[in-house]
Amino acid sequence: MKISADGTRIAYIAPGAGPSTALVIGNLADGSEKPVMRMDGNPFVLRSCGWSGINRLVCRSDAVDRVAGMLVPLSRLVALDADGANVKSLSQRTMAGETLGLNQFDGNVIDWLRGDDDTVLTTRNVVAQQQTGYLIDRGREGMGVVRQDTRTLKITQVEAPLASVAGYISDGLGKVRIRWIERRNSGGKLDGITVVQYRTAASDTWKAFSEISDGKPGMVPLAVDPSLDVAYALQKLDGRDALYRVKLDGSLAAELVHADPAVDVDNIVTIGRGGRVIGVTFVTDKREVIYFDPDYKRLQAGLAKAIPNLPLIDFVSASADEKKLILHAGSDIDPGRYYLYDRTTRQLAELMPVRPELRGLSLAPMQSVSFKAADGTSIPAYLTLPPGKTSMKGLPAIVMPHGGPGSRDEWGFGDVGWFSQFFAQRGFAVLQPQFRGSTGYGDNWMVGNGFRGWRKAIGDVNDGGRWLLSQGVEAGKLAIVGWSYGGYAALQSNVLDPDLFKAVVSVAPVTDLDLMKTTADQYTNSALVARFLGSGALAQEASPARHADAFKAPVLMFHGDKDLNVDINQARAMNQALKAAGKSTSLIVYRELDHYLDDSAIRTDLLTRSDEFLRKSLGL
Secondary structure, eight states: OEEOTTSSEEEEEEEOSTTOEEEEEEETTTOOEEEEEEEOOSSOEEEEEEEEETTEEEEEEEEEEEETTEEEEEEEEEEEETTSOSOEEOSOOOOTTOBOSOOOBOOOEEEOOSSSSSEEEEEEEEOOBSSSSSSTTTTOOEEEEEEEETTTOOEEEEEEEETTEEEEEEOSSSOEEEEEEEEEOTTSOEEEEEEEEEOOTTOOOOEEEEEEOSSOOOOEEEEEETTTTEEEEEEEETTEEEEEEEETTTTOOEEEEEOOSSSOEEEEEEETTTTEEEEEEEESSSEEEEEOSHHHHHHHHHHHHHSTTOOEEEEEEEOTTSSEEEEEEEOSSOOOEEEEEETTTTEEEEEEESOGGGTTOOOOOEEEEEEEOTTSOEEEEEEEOOTTOOOOTTOOEEEOOOSOSSOOOOSSSTTTHHHHHHHHHTTOEEEEEOOBTBSSSOHHHHSSOTTTTHHHHHHHHHHHHHHHHHTTOOGGGEEEEEETHHHHHHHHHHHHOTTTOSOEEEESOOOOHHHHHHHHTTSTTHHHHHHHHOOHHHHHHTOGGGGGGGOOSOEEEEEETTOSSSOHHHHHHHHHHHHHTTOOEEEEEETTOOTTOOOHHHHHHHHHHHHHHHHHHHTO
């Protein structure tokens, strides 16, 4: 949700039927709302919208589509008036027959500027064309930056396109200060080394900031503060990410802002059109925010008292003068509500709940717990019991490993709470282990990653199941459910211990690491994928499709056939291997959907089928 620069209107993206999305404009004066643009999800869906002027917006839409037999990601930028009129594409302009390659991405807004003249700073991916003189630097291709009037489409080049550039950071005042370059080998494939460069305030010359690779973490810039002439960057400290202020005056002198002795700092908190940095955030048992802007520190403390039952408070948007703020507040048992806070009148007004259909439904509290792995390591986890239950004794239970594996779960409803809360509503205890291989706990917790260190990761997942049994869950009522890497873990857990889980639900799973690498060969990140997954005997041992004969539990899988993250052939290979081994298996394929299955009817079908399968398999 975004508030206009003058603080009079809001814009947000709402879900429609199936995979469709709509841009809705709300008038804060009279409370009226109007959908002004829709996308049907075939293939594009709205992802984000912001105000480029008092009456003008820029929206980004994303898609996964088939091009020349390959699945490729696409993005497009359009500008439109607040009433839905004057829709204009912000894509690279071409004439028929000129473009020599596919224009996958229109770019992103990297600076919203003042918000009163319809102009923004955007990255632009320039595709080589046959003639010269039609577009800025037509003879060059790659990512550049333009200042664009979203109403007239007039363009001023800010950064010339360069093929190796992968991104830019502006200072919020229209000056590009940082860029990062992804190195490629002679075959055009990424080699895993990213070079970060910066400029001093008085120069256009690029200087070295850091170099980032697997063996050399380097400083990762997040934002630029022009008032202090610093970049905020993540850098390793004692094996964990910490936040630093790094001077951009040529010295690169770094000052520690915040570090936590147990977890990684994972992001900064920003506010306003220029993305002014006001705090730092990280996750312990719950997400924490430390505000170093005194005004917002006081404001957050006051809001915490005003809405004590919604402790996860985020400032999501501000008017140009920051007098009116949109904030989101939620918890584990509330998906959250949007509020408008007027700093002049000091009034707080609820705008809308995120999931109004859940109003009045008692959701299940999410507890932070821990259990011992086989080697004695304490594994953090989240436990969700059915509403009204205080004990696991006699309950059916689900171990639910998260995706990634470069990820972790968090306390709160968040973006994925619908998945665990559904099963809790259906009477299951749900355990979400933060197994080794999860992010957020420092380098030592990564054990390579969840694939190369699969025995530790999957061992922790299985030990979570054993802990549930020790707490009173009946042996015949224990299942495992996961999505993406979690779907992989749900399958691979049966390779380590075929007798532990009595039913397996796996959504969009990786099942064969060598097949994963073969699929990646047609993309520029193939070498990175191969390095991440491992090879030889490791890849064979880590692939559940190679060990179908070990399975005893019935398996139900779901997969979209336009999944760019994990190819549909992964689930098909697993299903075929299980059938060949005489095992109980079923694969549900959802057509024209990607990795996330963003379709309300399809997600309802997935949940319904999963629940029926688990009840039948566990004898409930």
